[in-house]
Amino acid sequence: MMTNCPVPSALVVDDEPNIVELLKITLQGMGLQVSGAGSLAEAHARLSHDLPSLVLSDLRLPDGSGIDLVRYLHNAHPHIPVAVITAYSSADGAVEAMQAGAFDYMSKPIELARLRQLVAQALKLNHPQGMEQDATNRLIGQSLVMQQLRADIRKLARSNAPVHITGESGTGKELAARAIHDSSLRQDKPFVAVNCGAIPEGLIESELFGAEKGAYSGATQSRQGLFQAANGGTLFLDEIAELPMLMQVKLLRAIQERVIRPLGGAREISLDLRFISATHRDLGAMVEAGSFRQDLLYRLNVVQLHMPPLRQRLEDVPQLVEAILQRINGQADQSPTILAEDVLEKLQQYDFPGNVRELENLLERSLVFPDKNILENGNHVAPNRNVDRSFSSVAPKTESGVACTLDSAEADLLRSVLAEVSGDPVAAATRLGICPQSFALRLTRAVTGRGR
Structure with missing residues (x-):
């Protein structure tokens, strides 16, 4: 029937x-x-x-x-x-x-x-099945700010409004953008993340909008831009503050009129995109300084989502540590690693200026250098040996404690990787998953002891 x-x-x-x-x-x-x-x-x-x-x-x-x-x-x-x-x-x-x-x-x-x-x-x-996917569970933590953040993301997933994500470096802005996309109606369409600060200024227009054959010297064939690659889905513009002024004008038109024109092209291409942008910089201050267009900020900042720093949700540290260690051990096919309670307590006393990314780096380095850090492979941590040596003087917002441990571990890691690639800094940066400029800056800090 x-x-x-x-x-x-x-x-x-x-x-x-x-x-x-x-x-x-x-x-x-x-x-x-x-x-x-x-x-x-x-x-x-x-x-x-x-x-x-x-x-x-x-x-x-x-x-x-x-x-x-x-x-x-x-x-x-x-x-x-x-x-x-x-x-x-x-x-x-x-x-x-x-x-x-x-x-x-x-x-x-x-x-x-x-x-x-x-x-x-x-x-x-x-439709009863229209919004069955909830990807907010990847945002770990049961603090009140994280519960509110997940609720806000679920609301944003029901809209096509442009979202601007603010927050300090390392707070997980891209993770939030992906959660919005994967919880939305566009979940089965592309999610394309663009680091606006990583594209050379001379190439950014063709990278974003595409280029026709012969549009510039060396353009031997037509190429699709990232806007077209994301069409139907979500385009995440990270580090939006790094866009040069000319590209800000073209981005404004693309968002407002939902069309793009490839470099050297004669026709416009219609877009169906969800725009999400992010930056750790103060765009309002940049508008006042004349380095960011106010009308573009108005179009991007239709809805604002703020990522809380880790120091405002330190009660989430144990849960974050557990999730990070599970991921690291799973990738390395290692036996489980568990932190001692006193180590967790001391981690919760640190203000983490690098936020969740700093916590991840700390745990990864601890596994790379078990004789110098707080962890040992296995089912427990030996509290009388590594724990006391690494965390005997944790003091938030000082050069002692975790901060010094991080600097020392980072310096050792940089030198080790550099030696493995015969002193090639570009290859070392690639192996570590960071850009060459960041590697050079970190190496300088490790050698001179300055930069924190």
Whole structure:
């Protein structure tokens, strides 16, 4: 016996009858029941009798703003996705609507392919299986700030709004970006991470937007840029503060108009992307200094997500240590390594200026140099030997204790790897998984004893 599934419905709110009719025809062709409203008052009247599966609303209505309708639905019926329709040049309205809780926006003139895509995504939000993936469990910790962070990510996963992630180096900004993507409707589409500071300035346009054959000297064939590689999914722009001013202008256009033009190309390519950016720098201060565009910051910072430093959630250290050691031992096919309770207590007294990344490095170096650090391979730690020697004088925010242990271990590791590759710093950096500039800086610090 077959059961009848409820037919999805849509409410279209616009004071232009032609727009309402166009949207009705398109949505009915997708199997939706569609009703229209020409004003806020009429929209509220319809909503009082029947709740639709989704709402499409113009921003400018005769008796108010569509943003008021977005706010009402976001507060009273948060399960109903709302998309707003804006004038082609109305960037401010789109940003304000998404900050108020809109799922997405469309610009006039309406592109039917884009409309169908948006509606399909919105309907998935109401489908029982639409949001079954929750990737926030990879963000380890049960502190209140981490519980709130995971809750915020789950909310962000229901939207296409651009997200700007702030926080100190080593707090896990890319991990949060991946969690947003993997918890969202785009989870089966590409996630492309771009370190804006790692691309040479002369190549950044072709790397991001692609290039046609002959666009520049040496361009013997057309090449796809990272924007196209991520199309349909999420583009994560890490270290966004490092973008040169000219590229900031082009990025602004790509985000606002959702199109790109490859270097040397004659046609524009439409995009369906979720933009997530991140930096450890103060973009507001950069705007005031004239090194970052205010309009770009406005477009990127629709929703802000802040990654807390490890010193604000030290109660998570034991759980982080356990997860990191499991990963390291699993990769090295080693027997389990467990920290003694007194070592964990001393770790929780340290302020970790390098955050989770510093904790990871400390544990990895401890396994590389078991005779100099706090760990031994096996099922326990010998507290009377390595523990006391490495952690006898832990003092937050000083050069003693863990900080000195880190510096000493890092210096030994750098010299060891450099010797293994016959003194080639580039090869050493590659083996360690860091850039050559970072390796050179760390090596200088190890030799001179300065830099912390």
